[in-house]
Amino acid sequence: MSEYEVVIGLEIHAELLTKSKIFCGCTTEFGGEPNSHCCPICLGLPGALPVLNEKAVEYAIKAGLALNCQIPGYSKFDRKNYFYPDLPKAYQISQFDLPVCVQGRVDYELEEMQQSTGITRVHMEEEAGKSVHSGDNILGSDFSLMDYNRTGIPLIEIVTEPDLRSAAEAKAFLEQLKSILQYIKVSDCKMEEGSLRCDANVSLRLKGTKEFGTKVEIKNLNSFRAVERVLEYEIRRQRQVYEQGGSIVQETRTWDDSRMITVSMRSKEESHDYRYFPEPDLVPLEIDLNWVRSLKEGLPELPLAKKHRLMEQYDLSSMDADQLTTDQEMASYFERTVASYTNGKVVSNWLTGDFSRLLNTSGLEISKVKVTPQQLAELLRLIDEGIISGKQGKDVLTEMFCSGTAPEQIIKDKGFEQISDSKALEQISADIIAANPQIVQRYQDGEDRLLGFFVGQVMKETKGKANPGLVNALLREKLKATDS
Amino acid sequence: MELFQRTATELQKMLACSQVTSEQIVQAFINRIEAEDSQMRAYLTITAKEALGAAQASDLRRKQGQPLSKWDGVPIAVKDNMSTKNVRTTCGSKMLEEYIPPYDATVIGRIKNAGMPILGKTNMDEFAMGSSTENSAFAKTHNPVNLQKVPGGSSGGSAAAVAGFEAPWSLGSDTGGSIRQPASFCGVVGLKPTYGLVSRYGLVAYASSLDQIGPIGHRVQDVAALLQLIAGHDYKDSTSVTVSVPDYQASLVADVSGLRIGIAKEFFSEGLNNQVKSAVMRAVQNLSQAGAEVVDVSLPLTDYAIETYYLIATAEASANLARYDGVRYGLRVAGDDSVAMFKHTRAEGFGTEVKRRIMLGTYALSAGYYDAYYKKAQQVRTLIRREFEQAFTQVDVIITPTTPTTAFGFGEKKDPLEMYLSDIYTVTPNLAGVPGLSMPCGVDSNNLPIGVQMIATHFSEPVLLRTAFALEQIQRKGEFNE
Ligand SMILES: [Zn+2]
Numbered sequence: 001m002s003e004y005e006v007v008i009g010l011e012i013h014a015e016l017l018t019k020s021k022i023f024c025g026c027t028t029e030f031g032g033e034p035n036s037h038c039c040p041i042c043l044g045l046p047g048a049l050p051v052l053n054e055k056a057v058e059y060a061i062k063a064g065l066a067l068n069c070q071i072p073g074y075s076k077f078d079r080k081n082y083f084y085p086d087l088p089k090a091y092q093i094s095q096f097d098l099p100v101c102v103q104g105r106v107d108y109e110l111e112e113m114q115q116s117t118g119i120t121r122v123h124m125e126e127e128a129g130k131s132v133h134s135g136d137n138i139l140g141s142d143f144s145l146m147d148y149n150r151t152g153i154p155l156i157e158i159v160t161e162p163d164l165r166s167a168a169e170a171k172a173f174l175e176q177l178k179s180i181l182q183y184i185k186v187s188d189c190k191m192e193e194g195s196l197r198c199d200a201n202v203s204l205r206l207k208g209t210k211e212f213g214t215k216v217e218i219k220n221l222n223s224f225r226a227v228e229r230v231l232e233y234e235i236r237r238q239r240q241v242y243e244q245g246g247s248i249v250q251e252t253r254t255w256d257d258s259r260m261i262t263v264s265m266r267s268k269e270e271s272h273d274y275r276y277f278p279e280p281d282l283v284p285l286e287i288d289l290n291w292v293r294s295l296k297e298g299l300p301e302l303p304l305a306k307k308h309r310l311m312e313q314y315d316l317s318s319m320d321a322d323q324l325t326t327d328q329e330m331a332s333y334f335e336r337t338v339a340s341y342t343n344g345k346v347v348s349n350w351l352t353g354d355f356s357r358l359l360n361t362s363g364l365e366i367s368k369v370k371v372t373p374q375q376l377a378e379l380l381r382l383i384d385e386g387i388i389s390g391k392q393g394k395d396v397l398t399e400m401f402c403s404g405t406a407p408e409q410i411i412k413d414k415g416f417e418q419i420s421d422s423k424a425l426e427q428i429s430a431d432i433i434a435a436n437p438q439i440v441q442r443y444q445d446g447e448d449r450l451l452g453f454f455v456g457q458v459m460k461e462t463k464g465k466a467n468p469g470l471v472n473a474l475l476r477e478k479l480k481a482t483d484s
Numbered sequence: 485m486e487l488f489q490r491t492a493t494e495l496q497k498m499l500a501c502s503q504v505t506s507e508q509i510v511q512a513f514i515n516r517i518e519a520e521d522s523q524m525r526a527y528l529t530i531t532a533k534e535a536l537g538a539a540q541a542s543d544l545r546r547k548q549g550q551p552l553s554k555w556d557g558v559p560i561a562v563k564d565n566m567s568t569k570n571v572r573t574t575c576g577s578k579m580l581e582e583y584i585p586p587y588d589a590t591v592i593g594r595i596k597n598a599g600m601p602i603l604g605k606t607n608m609d610e611f612a613m614g615s616s617t618e619n620s621a622f623a624k625t626h627n628p629v630n631l632q633k634v635p636g637g638s639s640g641g642s643a644a645a646v647a648g649f650e651a652p653w654s655l656g657s658d659t660g661g662s663i664r665q666p667a668s669f670c671g672v673v674g675l676k677p678t679y680g681l682v683s684r685y686g687l688v689a690y691a692s693s694l695d696q697i698g699p700i701g702h703r704v705q706d707v708a709a710l711l712q713l714i715a716g717h718d719y720k721d722s723t724s725v726t727v728s729v730p731d732y733q734a735s736l737v738a739d740v741s742g743l744r745i746g747i748a749k750e751f752f753s754e755g756l757n758n759q760v761k762s763a764v765m766r767a768v769q770n771l772s773q774a775g776a777e778v779v780d781v782s783l784p785l786t787d788y789a790i791e792t793y794y795l796i797a798t799a800e801a802s803a804n805l806a807r808y809d810g811v812r813y814g815l816r817v818a819g820d821d822s823v824a825m826f827k828h829t830r831a832e833g834f835g836t837e838v839k840r841r842i843m844l845g846t847y848a849l850s851a852g853y854y855d856a857y858y859k860k861a862q863q864v865r866t867l868i869r870r871e872f873e874q875a876f877t878q879v880d881v882i883i884t885p886t887t888p889t890t891a892f893g894f895g896e897k898k899d900p901l902e903m904y905l906s907d908i909y910t911v912t913p914n915l916a917g918v919p920g921l922s923m924p925c926g927v928d929s930n931n932l933p934i935g936v937q938m939i940a941t942h943f944s945e946p947v948l949l950r951t952a953f954a955l956e957q958i959q960r961k962g963e964f965n966e
Contacts, residue, residue: 040587044807046580046688047567047589049721079803081849085822090806138822146811275849277858280693280800282722 004204004242006235007212008164012177014187015127015153015195016059022126022154023050023093030193034147042152044088049281052077056124056154057100057285059186062295063156064101064122066184066302067177071292075100077124077279082272085138085146086129094157096276099123100285106160107304108176110169112318117173118161127153156187162201162212167231174198174227175326179303183328191223198227203248204238213238214248218262220255230255234262306331314344323352329366333373341377350380354394358401370404371397379407386467387411415465422474425458425466429474432457443479451475487512491702492558492652493709499546499557506539506546506557510601513559517603517650523631525623526645528564530604531571535559538601545599555713556599561651563642564605565612566697567686568592575688576608576620576638579833583814589686590718591655591697598713603651606641610835611805612662612690614638615906616897619837624894629671629933633891636666642700643670653701653710657687659694660793661886661910664922667700668886668935671924673707673952674700678942679917680725682711683718689804691797692723694914704923704952708732711945727943735946738957741775745951746879750786751909757889763926763934764885770958771883771951781875781882785868786912790904792868793911795848795861802845808833840900865915872916876941881951884909886922886935913939921948923956 021028024041040048061071078096104119129151135141158177164170178189178196189196198221203213218234221227233255238248252271253262301309307325310316316324325331330351337347355376359366379400383393388411399410432454433440443450454475458466487509490498498504514532521527542557544550562568565575567585569592574580588596595602609619617625617640625640627633628648635644639656643666646654656663658676667674675698682697689695699710712733717726745768752761772778810816810829817828834842848857875882887906897903913920918941925936936955940947 040585043812045567045585045587045813046573046575046583046807047565047585047684047686048587049685051720051722081803081806083806083809083826085809085811085826088807088812089803090809091803140821142821144822273851275803275846275851275854277799277803277849277854280691280723281689 003207004239005207006165006167007162007203007205007215008167008170008231009162009201010158010160010164010170010174011199011201012158012160012174013155013197014063014158014181014189015155016056016186017188018053018055018059018154020053020055021152022053022056022124023152026152028153032149034145034149037149038151042088043148044090050093050279052282052285053154057287058295059154060100060122060124060156061287061292062184062299063158063181063186064104065292065296066180066299067101067104067106067119067122067158069101069104069119069122071101071287071289072098073287073289074098074284075287076284077282078276079279080125081275084128084131085144086131086148086151088129088148088151092125092128093279093282094125094276095123098284100287106173106176106180108172109304109318109322110172115169115172117163117169120159120161122156122158125155125157127151127155162203167228167235170200170231171224171228174224176303179326179328183300183302194222197222200227200231200234202231202234202238204235204242214250216248216250216262217252218255219252219265226255230262233260237262300328303328303331310334310344314338314348316345316348320348320352323356324348327366333366336373337376339377340374341380343380346380347376350376350397354397358398362401369401371400375400375406382407382411386469389468415463422470425462425470425474426478428458428461428466429454429471429478432461433475433478440479451479454479486516486649488516488649488652490652492555492560492706493703495558495652496555496709502546506542506559506601507536509557510535510539510559510603513603513651520648521650523626524628524644524648524650525625526606526635526641526648526650527561527604528574528576528607528620528622528641529572531602532604534571535601535603538596538599542599542601553598553600555709557601558652559601559603560595560710561603561606561642561645561654562592562595563608563639563654563656565608565657565688565690566592566605566655567688568602568605571602571605573605573688574622575612576610576617576622577833577835577838578621578815579808579829580688580814581621585686587686590683590720591714592686594714595655603645606639606645606654606656608641609638609662610838611688611801612638612657612659612695613801613837613841615661615665615903616892616894617641617666618894619835621835627670627891629931630891633893633932634669636669636887636891638662638666639674639700640666640669643667643672643674646670646672646700646702653699653706655697655710655714656700657690657695657697658910658914658920659691659696659797660914661907663698663700664886664910664920664935664937665907667922668924668933668937669891671927671933671935672700672702673704673921673923674698675707675711675921675945675948676913676919677711677715677945678725678919679914680723681716681727681729681919681943681945682714683716683721683724685718685720685724689800691800692804693800694793694797696914704949704956705733705736707921708736708949708953715945725943730946732946732949735950736953737950738954739775740771740951740954743771743776743881743947743951744879745771745776745778746781746875746882747778748781748783748786748875748882748884750783751882751884755888755905755908756885757928759928760885760887760889760934763928764883764936767925767936767955768883771955774954774958776951779879781879783871783875783882783912785864785871788864789868789912789915790908792861792864793907793915794844794904795857796865796915798841798845799848799858799861800845802842802849805834805838805842837900868912869916872912872918872939873941876918876944880940880944880947882939884937884939886910886937890928890930890932890934909937918942919945919948921952923952925955925959
């Protein structure tokens with residue numbers, strides 16, 4: 001059954017986080033009244049001309065550098081002609097044969113295995129607008145409404161080599177890519193808002209053959225889960241076709257969410273002829289390689305490198321390090337915490353454990369969390385010093401999460417303070433021992449597990465505030481003492 | 485002499501000496517337009533109210549001693565493919581009959597900032613595609629010299645408005661001869677500047693890599709002054725060049741001694757009318773007698789210019805005109821659904837010639853044809869440019885006829901190819917990106933004006949203006965060498 005090899009290549013569109021659009025001064029802010037973030041240029045009014053936003057070039061090059069691409073000194077824009085009313089000029093300014101970044105590579109890990117996927121190119125282009133049809137699509141709708149607020153948002157399109165061999169690999173690659181783009185702050189990569197989109201080319205070939213099989217393009221894989229699920233479906237479908245002696249047709253398919261299958265959108269014959277030609281309204285892009293060098297030097301540590309460093313430096317497991325470094329905000333939170341509290345392993349346990357649980361249940365982004373890294377470090381120190389127990393620490397953290405109050409304050413307010421005063425505990429223990437002579441006897445006769453009874457009693461008496469370690473030691477000592 | 489018969493430069497002097505007010509000037513032109521334009525049809529939109537308002541404002545500034553631009557109060561006409569805020573900009577097309585732009589083209593902004601009243605928007609071939617202004621969806625402009633003849637095109641309205649004294653000067657646009665050819669037909673001076681010298685921001689695109697806005701006037705000094713006003717870098721047009729703009733008035737020196745004039749036999753080949761040929765040669769001889777040196781140059785690639793031009797121009801046009809779909813602005817013709825609406829809008833909105841060029845260009849860019857047509861044309865274009873650069877190492881100015889014939893009659897050129905050939909001498913400067921000027925150099929036996937074209941290398945407008953000014957001085961002294 002497994003004589004087929006899967007070949008997947010991805011095309012990813014990411015919106016860049018520039019303040020203004022790629023060819024005009026309009027804001028890129030999300031939302032806004034329909035058609036309120038528009039001007040003659042992004043509306044393609046007769047006579048208006050594009051002017052390239054330098055920041056968009058900077059972000060595209062940064063992305064290319066982070067994906068280990070070469071940055072050619074010369075690049076140009078082209079018109080990609082296709083007609084749809086959400087594209088006001090009826091052509092998209094894009095890059096055809098001379099993209100801004102070429103020949104890169106993304107390294108990532110899948111189940112602890114090193115993987116590497118080639119990047120063919122990264123090119124710049126402009127976003128189209130949004131259309132809402134009264135019916136299912138533009139054909140047969142009574143009316144369609146257009147919103148051009150998104151028109152002209154800068155995009156990069158990242159094209160991979162056909163290097164991916166499974167749906168899981170494609171997903172892991174995409175997660176790494178998202179992580180990288182977020183680390184360098186060029187895109188927020190929100191698939192649910194459409195600021196990151198993915199199309200895939202999928203084909204199968206007999207293991208050992210060099211030629212590629214007929215590929216099928218799958219459009220609109222609009223979540224990480226969808227990427228894996230849809231690709232798995234399509235692989236299965238193609239394998240079935242081959243196994244039944246059929247052949248795959250070159251076509252574009254799309255995922256039908258209700259039926260959970262891919263369906264044909266258009267055949268190769270119906271595919272667009274984009275009639276690319278050089279954009280005469282823009283001059284070619286001559287890129288200063290010194291500038292590129294300085295952008296490269298300014299890149300932050302990237303997720304995989306950070307992961308390996310944290311594993312080494314703090315003796316973390318691969319899984320924990322992954323969880324800490326996938327999101328740049330989390331990684332930064334970790335590093336700011338360990339700056340005040342040096343035991344990285346403990347910090348990691350808390351962040352990947354309770355802290356992440358609180359994040360998930362609250363639905364907060366890490367940047368919106370009220371607990372500062374310094375406060376978290378302080379909490380961990382209080383636990384180390386025995387002021388509170390680890391168990392109490394969890395409650396304190398929950399409270400810190402809700403109110404943003406400093407841990408010491410919560411401990412005081414809630415009376416969480418642990419009784420570590422051995423004089424006080426000694427008295428309580430002595431009283432309990434004195435009140436339960438039969439149980440003391442049984443313990444002394446060898447029923448060790450009865451120690452728990454005495455610990456429980458002390459805890460009950462102290463309303464759980466007693467330092468459990470101290471109580472354990474004290475009781476052991478005292479119960480022995482009665483014996484003598 | 486009537487006010488409307490004055491050149492722009494004369495009107496400027498009269499204003500400066502308070503011999504006349506801007507309002508009087510504008511009123512004189514409006515009266516003239518009202519009297520003549522129903523016959524001539526130079527204008528598509530007459531903005532009398534706005535022009536009078538601007539004139540009064542200018543007069544007030546002058547009266548109150550406020551800062552004035554040199555050309556404050558001198559009115560102008562502009563081709564109807566330049567975006568004018570709150571004034572409809574039709575491009576001579578049904579598609580944009582009702583389109584009112586929300587913004588001013590950069591050149592329009594400059595004219596307004598200079599305090600110049602805009603008399604109106606002039607007629608043109610639809611989307612600047614044509615050589616006779618017969619392709620206007622709204623009216624046929626008549627040549628003021630002979631109303632039975634076309635004024636040329638596509639800036640036929642702008643050339644006719646000046647020649648017919650309905651504006652002292654005007655702006656046109658030139659993609660393959662659209663300023664120079666009508667200037668030649670109407671007997672006025674027209675200049676297509678170096679590509680990138682004048683901002684295209686707000687000029688409704690026909691062929692973006694060829695389009696350039698330029699001045700039309702009665703006299704060389706008017707053209708120089710208007711060029712001065714519109715030339716220079718504009719950040720809104722990425723193809724506008726950051727060169728310092730020279731003082732063009734300073735090049736108006738009637739001295740051509742040492743000037744090297746190139747004559748290329750490729751511009752005097754078959755198809756050239758004999759009377760045109762001899763008038764142009766006479767102009768060359770005049771300049772030669774004034775001290776210029778005449779040198780033979782060879783521009784063999786000129787033979788491929790028309791084909792190259794029509795491939796590139798139509799390819800770009802096919803993309804530039806795809807936006808007119810009835811969705812956002814302009815004409816919308818209803819249909820059963822949106823797709824039917826797009827189809828009806830385009831079928832009714834575009835004229836025959838525009839449709840022809842859209843189809844030609846779409847074809848030239850199509851998969852499987854791109855290499856043979858568009859790409860090949862771009863390669864030839866590069867060679868033409870090099871050939872010109874090579875020629876300009878030997879000469880300062882190349883002199884050619886502007887057109888093979890004088891103005892023709894309405895409906896005379898039925899075959900589109902025949903019409904295209906009337907641009908045969910003017911398209912090469914657009915392909916090479918170099919400046920070209922047309923000025924009158926006599927009349928034929930029917931008293932129709934003949935134009936001589938002067939071409940110089942990139943940003944050598946001063947050389948063109950100096951040569952043209954010298955020839956004009958010779959002509960005015962009546963020193964025609966018969
Ligand atoms: Zn805009």
